[in-house]
Amino acid sequence: MERFLIVVAGKAGSGKTTLSKKLAALLGLPYFDYDTLVQPFLEAIEHKYGIGDDGRNRFYRSWRSASYRTLWDVVLENIRLGRSAVMSAPLSEELRDADWPEKLFAKSRTRFPILLCYMAPPPDMHYTMVARRASKRDSDVLGDRKKFDAQYAAQKPAWDKNCVLLLDSGDIDTNMKLVLQAIEERNFKIGES
Numbered sequence: 001m002e003r004f005l006i007v008v009a010g011k012a013g014s015g016k017t018t019l020s021k022k023l024a025a026l027l028g029l030p031y032f033d034y035d036t037l038v039q040p041f042l043e044a045i046e047h048k049y050g051i052g053d054d055g056r057n058r059f060y061r062s063w064r065s066a067s068y069r070t071l072w073d074v075v076l077e078n079i080r081l082g083r084s085a086v087m088s089a090p091l092s093e094e095l096r097d098a099d100w101p102e103k104l105f106a107k108s109r110t111r112f113p114i115l116l117c118y119m120a121p122p123p124d125m126h127y128t129m130v131a132r133r134a135s136k137r138d139s140d141v142l143g144d145r146k147k148f149d150a151q152y153a154a155q156k157p158a159w160d161k162n163c164v165l166l167l168d169s170g171d172i173d174t175n176m177k178l179v180l181q182a183i184e185e186r187n188f189k190i191g192e193s
Helices: 016-027 034-048 053-062 064-080 100-108 123-133 136-142 145-152 172-185
Strands: 005-010 031-033 085-089 114-119 164-167
Touching: 005 016, 016 031, 016 085, 016 114, 016 172, 031 034, 031 064, 034 053, 034 064, 034 085, 053 064, 064 085, 064 100, 114 172, 123 136, 123 145, 164 172
Parallel strands: 005 085, 005 114, 031 085, 114 164
Antiparallel strands: none
């Protein structure tokens, strides 16, 4: 039985969670979300130690490695158990590393197909999406559109282009159709994991 991983990545507020939840539900696959797995712990630490707006970004960067290790460990444990999965995370550093999929295979001690769905909505739409979600983590860039555009500009993933699907429409239905088409083209076996 072939297992696979669908990774939905992109900048904050780009629609990752909406698309990945819809995919996981439609395909009947386990779903792993970065924020769901690590956010409660980070918020508890942030609250306990009184980290304010001025130190929030530095705080999140300092916990990034442990946070992502938590996410990847859970996802890879499911892959090793023969379960395909859908995961959602920004992956800002991982996307810049062309060797990241190979590092992932080494860590999991197995190879499996990956489809990276990179969310890159148009800038004006993305700004509206981030403003609508009203997260404390976005407050420092929402007041300054130039800062937002600089920080939230879509980056081109460095991964092998054969495993990357760029989703730049900003429309959830269009994106779903494109992902389902890519899954079919790659012959991912749904319901056999």
